[in-house]
Amino acid sequence: MLTTERKALLLDILGKEGRVVAKEVSQKLGLSEDTIRRDLRELAGEGLLQRVHGGALPASKALGDLPTRRNVSTDDKAEIAKVAAGMIREGQIIFLDGGTTTVSLARALPKALRATVLTHSPDIVTALLDHPAVDVELIGGRIFKHSNVAVGAVAIEAISQIRADLYFMGVTGIHPEHGLTTGDREEAAVKRAICRQAAETIVLASREKLGAVSAYGVVSLHEVDGLVVGSKCPENLLGPLRDLGIHIIDTSA
Amino acid sequence: MLTTERKALLLDILGKEGRVVAKEVSQKLGLSEDTIRRDLRELAGEGLLQRVHGGALPASKALGDLPTRRNVSTDDKAEIAKVAAGMIREGQIIFLDGGTTTVSLARALPKALRATVLTHSPDIVTALLDHPAVDVELIGGRIFKHSNVAVGAVAIEAISQIRADLYFMGVTGIHPEHGLTTGDREEAAVKRAICRQAAETIVLASREKLGAVSAYGVVSLHEVDGLVVGSKCPENLLGPLRDLGIHIIDTSA
DNA sequence: AGAGTTCGTGCATTTTCGTGCAAAGGCAAT
DNA sequence: ATTGCCTTTGCACGAAAATGCACGAACTCT
Structure with a gap:
């Protein structure tokens, strides 16, 4: 599985289901959660999604600080x-x-x-x-x-x-x-x-x-x-x- | 196997499967990964595909919609x-x-x-x-x-x-x-x-x-x-x- | 407040990359 | 035929990337 491809997949899932759960994806792809988390972190760094505990949400919904x-x-x-x-x-x-x-x-x-x-x-x-x-x-x-x-x-x-x-x-x-x-x-x-x-x-x-x-x-x-x-x-x-x-x-x- | 022929094959695989993995192709063709990588690099230089770690992905996505x-x-x-x-x-x-x-x-x-x-x-x-x-x-x-x-x-x-x-x-x-x-x-x-x-x-x-x-x-x-x-x-x-x-x-x- | 997750980072291992180099073959001019 | 030149291919090696594991910190939930 190519890294770039996997990131695209993550964004794809995000678009379809409105969220990504790190654990689920890691099991489905047979990779460690670390890898998925890293991907999500990087995508978040590029502003393509919003990182949350357990996975990620679309970036467009990023409003205000989370805890509040x-x-x-x-x-x-x-x-x-x-x-x-x-x-x-x-x-x-x-x-x-x-x-x-x-x-x-x-x-x-x-x-x-x-x-x-x-x-x-x-x-x-x-x-x-x-x-x-x-x-x-x-x-x-x-x-x-x-x-x-x-x-x-x-x-x-x-x-x-x-x-x-x-x-x-x-x-x-x-x-x-x-x-x-x-x-x-x-x-x-x-x-x-x-x-x-x-x-x-x-x-x-x-x-x-x-x-x-x-x-x-x-x-x-x-x-x-x-x-x-x-x-x-x-x-x-x-x-x-x-x-x-x-x-x-x-x-x- | 002619170089040109092989490049066409790579683009063919890319079109059919949406991706090319250098290792897979090199084994299937009985050539070194270096050769395949070189081909991919050259094709990428012509803008015919997008080089990524491990292989290549289509380049045409440059004109897609915003998420893509x-x-x-x-x-x-x-x-x-x-x-x-x-x-x-x-x-x-x-x-x-x-x-x-x-x-x-x-x-x-x-x-x-x-x-x-x-x-x-x-x-x-x-x-x-x-x-x-x-x-x-x-x-x-x-x-x-x-x-x-x-x-x-x-x-x-x-x-x-x-x-x-x-x-x-x-x-x-x-x-x-x-x-x-x-x-x-x-x-x-x-x-x-x-x-x-x-x-x-x-x-x-x-x-x-x-x-x-x-x-x-x-x-x-x-x-x-x-x-x-x-x-x-x-x-x-x-x-x-x-x-x-x-x-x-x-x-x- | 405490148990269980999840997170991020540092680290080690494996994979892949790119470049330099040399061997092998093709081709044209000599 | 031989020589010189170019292309193709594989190999070696240092660099970069990717992945998984470990550990302490942060977070969530009850």
């Missing part, structure tokens, strides 16, 4: 993404924020959906590469590395020249009094700008965001047209928001 | 990336093209290097996330999915407002007469625009690009200030380029 991302309400996010995806109509122009939840949303879009997606997030762009019917328009600007999105005057200028039907916003805090908040001023400014240009703003919030407050305000809750939350949200958190007239979409519905 | 493209001559690319990375000075403003080679370059940049990178490629942005000292400025525009880069009027407009010290360009073809070529008209236009804004343009080309010609012209070779190629490039391909006054940087140097 792994345990935080993953099912929640997948649910939210699925519901949000269902809100999009054929032919609409959609603004997608950066963040793990919105990337899930992008990935959850029907492959056949004909729509236009505007985004300032490279991750969203990558997630939509295999949605042939979706046109993607990327907003440029200075990259804010902590969240991997474009920010700054250039981004806001570009945003101000576009109008969208829907904006799916991600935030780090949503609070009855303090409204929507996020951890960076520049990001907040961009979100605000997008909000202005979108006919409708939908906030995606996994459970831990409810009732939380971060440093920088984005917009007040009056600007929000809808809020998609996970299915297991306690009413004591949702109630105050509902009272403010926000349309709350529960994923259990 | 990524496997082609990866060592070559890593070498090129390393050398190119060494050409960057502290504090410079660099334009990085999209493409696998330039992504390797991004990854190969010293973590401590203080510089500004301009790019229209989401992949480059992602690759630079863990380079804290590198400022990244993303060029927006319509996403051309085949290569995952921003193109179109918006991109070109944004590019025209920036000037850079260095531009590392990737192409699919570089030919003494036809100059630099690539497979998409929009991409060609973007590359041309960047070239205009950069003080110096360096082309990165793995072996299979030399002498190749694609559909759309980018710029003539006069615009090129440097060319970085892999270490094992035959002189018959490099000579004509050198004659045009292009500064060729061999990775073996």
Whole structure:
């Protein structure tokens, strides 16, 4: 078995099954796990896949640091993404924020959906590469590395020249009094700008965001047209928001 | 057994089985492995196959789709990336093209290097996330999915407002007469625009690009200030380029 | 917190590579 | 025929690559 060939095979498996398990492959090929691990390590070095404990995952799914991302309400996010995806109509122009939840949303879009997606997030762009019917328009600007999105005057200028039907916003805090908040001023400014240009703003919030407050305000809750939350949200958190007239979409519905 | 005949046989096996193992063939034909290796080396020199440890694989994958493209001559690319990375000075403003080679370059940049990178490629942005000292400025525009880069009027407009010290360009073809070529008209236009804004343009080309010609012209070779190629490039391909006054940087140097 | 995996690295062994060299054969001019 | 030149082939040898094993560290799960 030629080394190069084997690496190609690994990528092949990855493409077909969405993951590679070092142990399985080593048994199937009759080679030591060390060899497979080494291959995976090298492929990861070239950015062709993402190394994880026990094997490897596609590189495109590399977002945020692993320890954080792994345990935080993953099912929640997948649910939210699925519901949000269902809100999009054929032919609409959609603004997608950066963040793990919105990337899930992008990935959850029907492959056949004909729509236009505007985004300032490279991750969203990558997630939509295999949605042939979706046109993607990327907003440029200075990259804010902590969240991997474009920010700054250039981004806001570009945003101000576009109008969208829907904006799916991600935030780090949503609070009855303090409204929507996020951890960076520049990001907040961009979100605000997008909000202005979108006919409708939908906030995606996994459970831990409810009732939380971060440093920088984005917009007040009056600007929000809808809020998609996970299915297991306690009413004591949702109630105050509902009272403010926000349309709350529960994923259990 | 005639030499030519044997080479044809090797290509035949490659076509049928998708690979050639030097040892197997040498035993089957009753010849030394050296002879087979020599044949393979020569065929590789003609671009008819790709030499790998233990044998050879098809070369035609250079034109495949994105996932496939990524496997082609990866060592070559890593070498090129390393050398190119060494050409960057502290504090410079660099334009990085999209493409696998330039992504390797991004990854190969010293973590401590203080510089500004301009790019229209989401992949480059992602690759630079863990380079804290590198400022990244993303060029927006319509996403051309085949290569995952921003193109179109918006991109070109944004590019025209920036000037850079260095531009590392990737192409699919570089030919003494036809100059630099690539497979998409929009991409060609973007590359041309960047070239205009950069003080110096360096082309990165793995072996299979030399002498190749694609559909759309980018710029003539006069615009090129440097060319970085892999270490094992035959002189018959490099000579004509050198004659045009292009500064060729061999990775073996 | 502890048991069981998995990881990465260093090291030794085996395989493969590339080059230099010489033997063997073909071919043309002398 | 002989000489000189070129090609082909195999062999030798140092270099590079690939693989497996061992061991201590890191990770996962309960």
